[in-house]
Amino acid sequence: QVQLVESGGGLVQAGGSLRLSCAASGSTFSRYAIAWYRQAPGKQREWAAGISQGGTTNYADPVKGRFTISRDNAKNTAYLQMNSLKSEDTAVYYCNAIGLGMVTWGQGTQVTVSS
Numbered sequence: 747q748v749q750l751v752e753s754g755g756g757l758v759q760a761g762g763s764l765r766l767s768c769a770a771s772g773s774t775f776s777r778y779a780i781a782w783y784r785q786a787p788g789k790q791r792e793w794a795a796g797i798s799q800g801g802t803t804n805y806a807d808p809v810k811g812r813f814t815i816s817r818d819n820a821k822n823t824a825y826l827q828m829n830s831l832k833s834e835d836t837a838v839y840y841c842n843a844i845g846l847g848m849v850t851w852g853q854g855t856q857v858t859v860s861s
Contacts, residue, residue: 748772748850750841755855758831766826766855768841776819778845782826784837784857791840795826799845808834833861 754766768780781796795805795815803815814827824841836859841852 747848748775748778748843748845750843750850750852752839752841752852752855755839755857757858757860760831760833760859760861762831762859763827763829764831764857766828766839766841766857768824768826768852770822770824770843772822774846775822775843778843778850780815780817780824781842781844782813782815782824783840783842784835785840785854786834786837789837794839797824828857831857831859833859835859 749771751769754764758764777799779798782794783791784794785791793806794809795813797803797815797817812830817824838854838856840854843850
C-alpha cells in the first residue's frame, strides 16, 4: 500500500503563493489517481483538485484558475501550486491516492493565509 507524506504548508499573506508536495512511497505511484482535499476549521473536508493516472486534471470552483495540480511519476510526487491565495484558503490540506482497490490519505499540512 502506498504511503503519502505532505509538505510545503505554512503561513503566507493574502495574494501570495505556496507549493504543496505529496511524496509517495512504493513503486506503483503512477497507478494511482491523486487528489488534494482541504479542511478548514469547523468545516467538513472538501475536495479541491484531482489528477488522473493519465494526467487529466479537475478543480473545484473555489480554486479554479488559482491552483494547479501536477504529478511527477519519476519522483513519486504530486504537487499543488497555489497562487493568489485568499484567507478562505486557510485549511489543513490532505493528499489522497486512489488505486489498486485502495484509498490512502496523508497526514495533512497546514496552510494559513493572513489577510
